[in-house]
Amino acid sequence: MNSQNGGALLQAEHVVKYFPIKRGILIQREVARVHAVDDVSLEVQRGETIGLVGESGCGKSTFGRSIVRLFPLTDGRIIFDGQDISKLSRRDLRPVRRELQIIFQDPYASLNPRKRVGQIVGAPLAIHGIGDRNERKRQVQELLEKVGLSPEHYNRYPHEFSGGQRQRIGVARALALRPKLVIADEPVSALDVSIQAQVINLLADLQDEFDLTYVFIAHDLGVVRHVSDRIAVMYLGKIVELSPAEELYERPIMPYTEALLSAVPIPDPRESEARERIVLEGDVPSPINPPSGCRFHPRCRYATDICTNLEPPLVDYGNGHLAACHHPLNVDKETLARATVDERRSPAEADEGAKPTEPAQRAR
Amino acid sequence: MPLAARSTPLLEVKDLRASFRTEDGIVRAVDGVSFTVGEGEVVGIVGESGSGKSVTMLSVMRLIADPNVIYSGEILYKGRNLMALSKDAMREVRGEEISMIFQDPMTSLNPVYNVGWQIEEQLNEHYELGKGRSRRRAIELLAQVGIPRPEERIDDYPHQFSGGMRQRVMIALALSCNPDLLIADEPTTALDVTIQAQILELIKNLKRDFGSAVVMITHDLGVVADIADRILVMYAGRIVEEGNKEQIFYDPQHPYTWGLLGSIARLDRPKARRLTAIAGQPPSLINRPQGCSFRPRCPQAFDRCRVDDPNLTEKVGDGHLDACHLSVEDKQTRRDATINPELAETG
Numbered sequence: 001m002n003s004q005n006g007g008a009l010l011q012a013e014h015v016v017k018y019f020p021i022k023r024g025i026l027i028q029r030e031v032a033r034v035h036a037v038d039d040v041s042l043e044v045q046r047g048e049t050i051g052l053v054g055e056s057g058c059g060k061s062t063f064g065r066s067i068v069r070l071f072p073l074t075d076g077r078i079i080f081d082g083q084d085i086s087k088l089s090r091r092d093l094r095p096v097r098r099e100l101q102i103i104f105q106d107p108y109a110s111l112n113p114r115k116r117v118g119q120i121v122g123a124p125l126a127i128h129g130i131g132d133r134n135e136r137k138r139q140v141q142e143l144l145e146k147v148g149l150s151p152e153h154y155n156r157y158p159h160e161f162s163g164g165q166r167q168r169i170g171v172a173r174a175l176a177l178r179p180k181l182v183i184a185d186e187p188v189s190a191l192d193v194s195i196q197a198q199v200i201n202l203l204a205d206l207q208d209e210f211d212l213t214y215v216f217i218a219h220d221l222g223v224v225r226h227v228s229d230r231i232a233v234m235y236l237g238k239i240v241e242l243s244p245a246e247e248l249y250e251r252p253i254m255p256y257t258e259a260l261l262s263a264v265p266i267p268d269p270r271e272s273e274a275r276e277r278i279v280l281e282g283d284v285p286s287p288i289n290p291p292s293g294c295r296f297h298p299r300c301r302y303a304t305d306i307c308t309n310l311e312p313p314l315v316d317y318g319n320g321h322l323a324a325c326h327h328p329l330n331v332d333k334e335t336l337a338r339a340t341v342d343e344r345r346s347p348a349e350a351d352e353g354a355k356p357t358e359p360a361q362r363a364r
Numbered sequence: 365m366p367l368a369a370r371s372t373p374l375l376e377v378k379d380l381r382a383s384f385r386t387e388d389g390i391v392r393a394v395d396g397v398s399f400t401v402g403e404g405e406v407v408g409i410v411g412e413s414g415s416g417k418s419v420t421m422l423s424v425m426r427l428i429a430d431p432n433v434i435y436s437g438e439i440l441y442k443g444r445n446l447m448a449l450s451k452d453a454m455r456e457v458r459g460e461e462i463s464m465i466f467q468d469p470m471t472s473l474n475p476v477y478n479v480g481w482q483i484e485e486q487l488n489e490h491y492e493l494g495k496g497r498s499r500r501r502a503i504e505l506l507a508q509v510g511i512p513r514p515e516e517r518i519d520d521y522p523h524q525f526s527g528g529m530r531q532r533v534m535i536a537l538a539l540s541c542n543p544d545l546l547i548a549d550e551p552t553t554a555l556d557v558t559i560q561a562q563i564l565e566l567i568k569n570l571k572r573d574f575g576s577a578v579v580m581i582t583h584d585l586g587v588v589a590d591i592a593d594r595i596l597v598m599y600a601g602r603i604v605e606e607g608n609k610e611q612i613f614y615d616p617q618h619p620y621t622w623g624l625l626g627s628i629a630r631l632d633r634p635k636a637r638r639l640t641a642i643a644g645q646p647p648s649l650i651n652r653p654q655g656c657s658f659r660p661r662c663p664q665a666f667d668r669c670r671v672d673d674p675n676l677t678e679k680v681g682d683g684h685l686d687a688c689h690l691s692v693e694d695k696q697t698r699r700d701a702t703i704n705p706e707l708a709e710t711g
Contacts, residue, residue: 055556056527162645163413192412192583197627197641204638219556222629226639249631263561265586266632267625269609272590279565280558282512283526 008043008079009181009213010067015040015076017059017066021288035287036062038237039076041345044181049207049214051228051245053221053260057284059237060217064183067215068100069093081180098128101174105186107166111158117144117169118154124176143172146209148202164195168202175206183215188223200227221264225249230320233257236287236295239314239345243321251330253323255360256296294326302327302360313346313354315339327360372443373400374545374577375424380437382416382423384430389650393419395601396437401545406571406578408588408609410624411598414646417581420598421547425464426454441545460490463538467550469530473522479506479533480518483540490541505536509566528559535566542574549581564591585624589613597621600647600657603676607684617679617686617695619664619702626703636706656689664690664698 017037022028037059044050052060066073069085078086085096101124104110111120122140125131131139141151147168158166167187174182184203188196200223206212218224224231224245231248233241233256241254252258259278266272280299285291291298297307304327312324317331317339324346328336341355382394394416401407409417422428424439426446439446446457466472474482483502487493493501499518506514509532522530531551538546548567552560568591570576582588588595588609595612597605597620605618616622626640644661647653653660659669666689674687688695 055558164645193585194412194623194627194642197629197639198643200629201638201641220629221557222631225631226629226635246635260558261631263557264631265560265564265584265589267586267589267613267628267630268632269589269613271632277561277565279561283528283559
């Protein structure tokens with residue numbers, strides 16, 4: 001498996017994260033589980049940007065945080081740069097954490113209001129004992145410049161900055177240790193559109209300059225398409241489609257992806273009117289009791305009996321485009337015949353027999 | 365006001381100013397804003413955070429209780445000046461005539477009462493329907509905004525609803541007294557795209573079924589492309605461009621509007637290498653820059669912009685107003701290169 005994935009910086013294999021729901025005051029017992037991430041396998045190649053999209057509660061942030069081991073996994077393995085980090089102790093994780101950093105969504109909540117910018121951005125350096133005081137100050141000021149702030153901001157407090165500037169501080173902090181992989185968890189969704197564009201351009205420049213690999217988590221498909229090389233679509237704790245970025249937009253296979261794409265508002269009144277908009281009924285079901293079979297079937301307009309009963313495996317349609325669906329869209333008979341079940345990424349019980357046999361037909 | 369000429373508008377705001385006294389000086393949050401909203405019309409107000417869009421509409425509702433606010437101007441609703449109304453008279457206008465929904469549906473509902481109680485309270489305040497009838501009406505309203513099993517959900521508390529469902533409850537609450545004007549302040553910003561699409565569809569249907577006028581505040585031009593009839597673009601407390609949606613999207617006149625359009629990562633266009641961000645930050649509203657407020661961020665600025673503050677005037681005709689010194693010809697030649705330099709390069 002390793003020779004095949006020589007270029008992968010990170011491999012997540014069958015990652016599972018359940019959060020227990022406990023009842024009882026003295027004797028706590030587990031009454032249910034939130035299936036936040038349920039058997040997700042994904043590899044991240046060096047230098048690429050992989051986008052993770054899906055609605056709130058689909059597990060994209062939990063998966064992102066599992067990658068950096070912000071909490072222990074329920075099951076599965078994370079291999080970073082050739083090393084299995086899924087069972088490392090806190091102490092052993094330290095050197096790994098230098099190379100794995102995260103940028104958070106809310107630039108208001110993720111910066112300590114009592115600390116000065118210099119302390120915030122310098123904290124990772126101090127924790128890892130890099131340089132002396134003066135050296136750290138020099139490095140922080142250099143970083144501030146790199147992210148488009150001024151070195152004089154060193155002694156200011158977060159409240160003196162706007163949302164976009166705060167996010168730049170968060171970016172500077174994440175880059176302080178010169179990491180290899182950066183998880184950007186909704187880095188622009190709290191910002192105005194005009195400021196979003198600034199931060200996105202900044203992240204692209206920094207990627208070139210520092211050779212970064214990004215896992216970019218967002219719910220805005222326009223933004224994700226702009227930054228990503230490949231995109232993974234998640235729904236209720238599973239990856240339901242994985243594809244090169246442009247292909248996902250031109251030729252979505254999973255009906256959920258189709259619906260997500262059609263929900264994005266288009267800033268063009270005529271096109272917006274002409275477009276067929278698939279309005280998904282209802283909300284994402286509870287991850288405590290996910291639906292049987294294909295988890296999307298209660299909201300899917302193509303669903304049939306098989307979708308209720310059998311979980312679809314991830315099927316490889318060629319060109320790195322995978323999807324988990326019994327009624328694939330935009331696939332002709334030939335491609336379908338050539339397609340194979342991806343056993344490595346699919347749940348263990350999946351087999352070739354579960355492969356879809358014919359393209360989608362509108363059932364309702 | 366070309367549209368006002370057709371008939372008396374539902375809402376007419378004349379030279380509205382709202383300033384806040386702060387320790388650092390006077391913040392001119394809204395600085396001379398005039399516009400109209402016709403009956404059944406959907407008006408989008410677009411601009412960045414701090415451009416004064418919310419303060420403008422909160423002023424219309426007279427919802428700013430801050431003792432340090434200084435107002436001037438007129439707000440005429442069906443010909444009545446709301447600025448001159450007593451508190452009690454204004455209470456009657458709110459909810460019954462004009463109602464408002466907010467960005468964050470969690471903080472705008474009361475967490476300790478079930479949603480039925482909250483809707484019924486409003487109905488009884490305005491109509492005194494009595495227990496049974498107000499409950500029936502509340503269930504009807506929840507059904508209208510697309511909440512499944514309304515007869516059961518009416519006894520649920522806000523935390524038992526998802527974000528999208530809570531926003532529906534807010535809309536039901538806002539519609540309970542059949543207002544003629546609904547103000548929606550970033551109603552979908554906190555929601556997923558799929559849920560955003562549902563809520564926008566709902567607001568569109570309201571316009572169709574009830575004939576309510578809607579003022580929709582947003583920072584995302586994509587959101588109003590579909591539903592707005594007319595769009596106001598605000599910057600630093602003023603309107604810098606006003607026009608119908610065709611004019612704003614296909615013939616935008618103000619470089620700030622160009623910037624907003626260029627910032628969007630669009631799905632309907634080939635992928636751009638870089639987005640056209642608007643450089644810098646919105647200006648301080650305490651010390652407004654000399655001349656045009658957008659000048660420090662404007663790639664098109666020239667000498668005159670430094671000294672002369674442009675007024676909102678009609679230059680291209682047809683009710684399309686803008687506040688920019690560039691000539692119409694100059695705008696035409698520079699616009700495409702500003703909104704999408706890569707597309708312009710390749711022709």
